[in-house]
Amino acid sequence: DGVPSLQWLADKWGWWDIPRQFQDGSNWGVEEIRYCDDHELMNMQYGGKRAFARPAHTMYVFQLYWLLKLANFQYVSKMVYNKEKDIVFVYKPTGFWNEQEFVYEMHHLEQVIPYQVTARKHMSSQKEDGILTIGCMNTKDHMKFYNEKKYWNLDEREDFMHQTSNLWRNAVDKYQGSIFHVVSKADEEEALMQMKVDREMEAAISKHGLATPSKPHEEIFYETVEKKKRDIVGV
Incomplete structure (x- = not known):
């Protein structure tokens, strides 16, 4: 759509006038090529475009660039220890052609794994050609x-x-952690009680037979309605 025409600028925004040869190209033969804002309707349309659409597009491009930055600039290009091996110097890209050094203490670094520790074996970091996230x-x-x-x-x-992998070493049971443990298996007394209940249940079934639970009221109601419908139509 180009910039606003010089005539429009002179009419709307100032008391001065600019010679037309600066707009129509003088002897270039483009006198008939005019900008779209020669009409008030087009001025409103392109005014809205310049006020809203272009800034929104600029912010979209910026967010897309930032997303690509976060997605790609976490890869490590080089990592070295210090002499005591308690500090690592990590080099990561910070731009298209730049590289920056980051310093981390070893005891702060941990492999990132999902909340469900039993899913660790399915992660990309467990594959030979996968990606390890620290x-x-x-x-x-x-x-x-x-x-x-x-x-x-x-x-x-x-x-x-x-x-x-200090916090997640041997993390194969979701009930057993490095710090907290949840009792998930029955002890000897509970196991004996469960076996006793099972024996009593089997004895009751053999004596009285299987129990048939009563139907819910909603099911009985709809069955009654269907039965009356069949009685009416004689089916």
């Missing part, structure tokens, strides 16, 4: 590593995996 419990940052061994120093890989 979270810092202090800064809330996340780092993504390629799980393939060719990207790792194999002398340090197992130690790093061990140190970043």
Whole structure:
């Protein structure tokens, strides 16, 4: 749609006038090519476009760019230990051509796993060519590593995996955690009580037969209605 015409600017926004040759191209032969805002109706339409549509589109593009930034810039390009191996220096991209160093303490780093710990075996981090996600419990940052061994120093890989799985090591039972435990299995007394109840239930069934529960009132009502319908039509 282009910028507003010079004539429109002169009529609406100022007392000065601008020579037409700056708008019609002078001897370029484009005198008949006019901007869309030569009419009041088009001015309103494109005024709304410039006031609402273009800013909304700009914000959409910005949000899309930020989403791509968060989605792609968590990958680690390089990671090194300090001498004591209690601090790691992580390099991650912070722009299209930039790289920034981040410093983390090892005891703050933990592998990110789902709430259902039994689903850990299905995660991408458990595959040879998957993606391993490490979270810092202090800064809330996340780092993504390629799980393939060719990207790792194999002398340090197992130690790093061990140190970043302190809270989730051997997490195969949802009732048994590193800190909290939930009793999910019956003890000896409860097991004996369950066996006694089962024996008494089997004896009662063999003596009296299977019990037939009564139908709910709604079902009885609808059956009565259907029966009366059949009586009326003689079916």
